[in-house]
Amino acid sequence: MAVDLHIHSKASDGTLTPETIVEKANRLGLSTISITDHDSVASISTAIDASDTLPLTVIPGIELSSVHQGRDAHILGYFIDFTQPVLQQNLDKLTASRASRAGDMVKKLQAEGLSINFGEVAAYSNGGAIGRPHIAQILLKHGFVKSINEAFERYLGRNGPAYVPKYVLEVTEVIDLIHSVGGVASLAHPGVAGTSEEFLAWLKEKGLDAVEVWHSDHTDQEIAHYQNLATKYGFLATGGSDCHGEGKSRGFVLGSIDIPDRIIPPLLARSRQVKQLRS
Numbered sequence: 001m002a003v004d005l006h007i008h009s010k011a012s013d014g015t016l017t018p019e020t021i022v023e024k025a026n027r028l029g030l031s032t033i034s035i036t037d038h039d040s041v042a043s044i045s046t047a048i049d050a051s052d053t054l055p056l057t058v059i060p061g062i063e064l065s066s067v068h069q070g071r072d073a074h075i076l077g078y079f080i081d082f083t084q085p086v087l088q089q090n091l092d093k094l095t096a097s098r099a100s101r102a103g104d105m106v107k108k109l110q111a112e113g114l115s116i117n118f119g120e121v122a123a124y125s126n127g128g129a130i131g132r133p134h135i136a137q138i139l140l141k142h143g144f145v146k147s148i149n150e151a152f153e154r155y156l157g158r159n160g161p162a163y164v165p166k167y168v169l170e171v172t173e174v175i176d177l178i179h180s181v182g183g184v185a186s187l188a189h190p191g192v193a194g195t196s197e198e199f200l201a202w203l204k205e206k207g208l209d210a211v212e213v214w215h216s217d218h219t220d221q222e223i224a225h226y227q228n229l230a231t232k233y234g235f236l237a238t239g240g241s242d243c244h245g246e247g248k249s250r251g252f253v254l255g256s257i258d259i260p261d262r263i264i265p266p267l268l269a270r271s272r273q274v275k276q277l278r279s
Contacts, residue, residue, distance in 0.1 A: 001031035001261045004254060005059065006076065006188065006212065006240020009047075011128040012037035012063075015245030018047035021254065026054045028255040032264055034061035034078055034240070039094040039129045041082035057264075063188060064094075064178070066171040071199070073187060075174045076212065076238065079271035080183035087181045090169070095129050097167035102130045108162040109135070109155060114144050132156045133244075172206045179207065182275040184267050186210035186238040191222035197229055204233045209270055214239025214259045216252040236266050 007021055008014035016024075018035055021043075025033045033056065035043050040062070047058045062077045080087065099122070106118045116138050124134045136151035145151040155162045169177070178185040185208055187195065192215070200211065213226045214237075230237050239259035242252045 001029065002255060002257075003032040003259050003261050003264060004030055004240050004243070004257070005032070005034040005036070005061065005078065005238050005259070006063070006215070006242045007033060007035050007254060008037055008063075008242070008244045009035050009043040009128075010126045011035075011040040011042035013125075013128075013131045013133040013244060016243075018043035019050045022047050022050040022054070022056065022058065024254055026051070026056045030056065030255050031261045032057040032059060034059040034076075036061040036063040036076050036240070037129070038063050038065070038131060039091055039098065041080075041087070041091065042128060044082050059264075059267075062178075062183075064174045065166070065168045066174040067168050068171040068199075072193065073171045073174075073195075073203075074189065074193075075171065075178065075208075076186040076188050076210075076240075077178035077181075077183040078186065078210075078238070078267055080178060081181045084181040087177065090177055094167070094169075098130045101164050101166050102132075102135060104164045105132070105135055105156065105162045108164070109139075112155070112161055114139070114142075114155075116142060116144075135162075171203070175203075175207050179274050180278065182271060182278060184209045184236070184270045184274065186212055186236070188212050189215045189217060189242065190226055191215065191218040200229055200235075201233060204235065208235070209274075210236035210238045210267065212239055213237040214257050216241050216243075216257060236270060237263050238267065239263065 009018050044060045051058045060080050060082045064075050066073045103118050120138050121134050136148045139145045139151045175185045211230045241256050243254040
């Protein structure tokens, strides 16, 4: 049976509710999923409740942005105790920072002559963590761009006139935070980021547990490459579609990658080991 351990819901920048994700995953015959929203655990309880009577396991998860020496690194956390205060305290800080950043970006867009307001962006986020995709959707809605990609290319990307850097934790802080709540830390989509073997080796020394081998943007060659590096450095393997739902520019589809469920028991065993070390 297949699994999908990288999914985004309306709690961050996805378009699907957790109930819809669970229903779709069950219909596809997936055995295990994880909703890994950016800086948010708001969908986890609902997804677990929705799967209660189904032959589907929902692993509590999250995706956290981080940085190291100017290098972006997204870290996925699995089997986290999402009720721990230390996690929520950090998420509250990140959420507040996201909102402040979005407000600054809206002001820059207004200075460019684009008549959008922060209230619209906040409303579009549906109470979840606000991100650039929400601003892009508003730009698209008002006809200032013809696609989400154009919004990033013209305005919101690193070289765009409305770009504002976001506050993130250092990568070792993120790994430690995930471990502090009993989770397994996995590097997301290394092929997308062009992650080098040297950086992976350094992350192993800092406690990283796993690498996302399977991802919608990974080529067959990249899957083989990161599988080999995972074996070489003793990482566990994770994988997911990175589905954000319908209407998203990248169009990654839930359950669209053949990721074997044999990856789940080692992740669970590692989580239990982390919890024992922290107790």
